[in-house]
Amino acid sequence: MAERIPIASDHAGYELKQHLSRALRELGYEVEDLGTNSPASTDYPDYAHPLAEKVESGEVKRGVLLCGTGLGMSYAANRHPGVRAAVAWAPEIAALARQHNDANVLVLPARFVSEEDGVQILKTWLETPFEGGRHQKRVDKIEASGHEHSGDK
Template identity: 75%
Template sequence: MAHPGERIPIASDHAGFELKERLRTVLSEMGYSVDDIGTHSTASTDYPDYAHPLSQQVSDGAVQRGVLLCGTGLGMSYVANRYPGVRAAVSWSPEIAALARKHNDANVLVLPARFVSDEDAIAILRTWLETPFEGGRHQGRVAKIEQTNEHGDDTPGSGA
C-alpha cells in the first residue's frame, strides 16, 4: 500500500546512522519523499534532538508517519510517545511491525539499529509501510490511548 510521493521523515542518533542511510535509500526507491532530519554522521549525539522534531511533525499532522532509529529503539520511542497522537512502535521483526499497524495504528516505526540486520530492517520497514490499520474492535482501543486517567478525562491530573 505504497503512497507515491508521501513525505516520510526519518531520523536517528549515532547508533542508527548507518542503518538510517540505508533505509533512506530504500524509501526513495519505493517512491517516498524522504525528509532526513539527521543525524548526519556517527559522531555521538543525543537521540531526543532528533526524535522531538519528527514526533512533532506527526503529532501536528504535517506528515502521516515517520521512522526513528537508535541503538535499542527505546530512547526514541520514549520521546515519540510523549506527543499527542503519536503511536511509536519499537519493531524488531516484520510480524511485530504488522501487528503494530493492524492493531495499534502505529504511525512511527522505531528500529533498534544495534539488534536488527540491514535485511531485517528493510523487511520490517516494508511490512510496516504496506500493512493497513484494521480498525474495527481496535479503533476504540487506539482512541483510549489519548485518555490519561480512568475517567476518560484527557486532562492530566484531573478527575478523582
C-alpha cells in the first residue's frame, strides 16, 4: 500500500502545492490534499495545524507544507509534540533536515523556489533516511521540556 502524505498550503503556496501533489502521485504516493483550494487569501495556521495533528497522532509518518517563506507554517507545525517541521530551500537542506534532525514535515518557501527546485527538494527529503546515532540524542532533546535538557546528558 502506498504511503499517504498530506500536503497543505496557504494562498502563497497554492500553485506549487498543486505541482508537488502531482509529483507525489507520479512517485507512487497517496496524496491527501488538506487545502487551500485556490489562490484566494488564507491564514497559514488553518492549514498547518490539521496537517501537524496527523503527524503528531501517528496517523501519517510525514507531511508537506507550503507558504510564502515557509516560516509561518513551520512555526505553527512545530508547536505540535513530535513534529519536526523543517524549512528547506535547497535539496542539501532537505537532506540534512532528514539525516540530522529526522524532519517529518517538509516546509517549502513557495515564493523562493521554482517548481523544478521544489520537486528536487521534495524528492531528496522523501529519499533521505535519518542517520540516528549521535543525532538521535539531539532529536530526543527537542522533545524534552526546558528543565530537562540543560548540559550534555
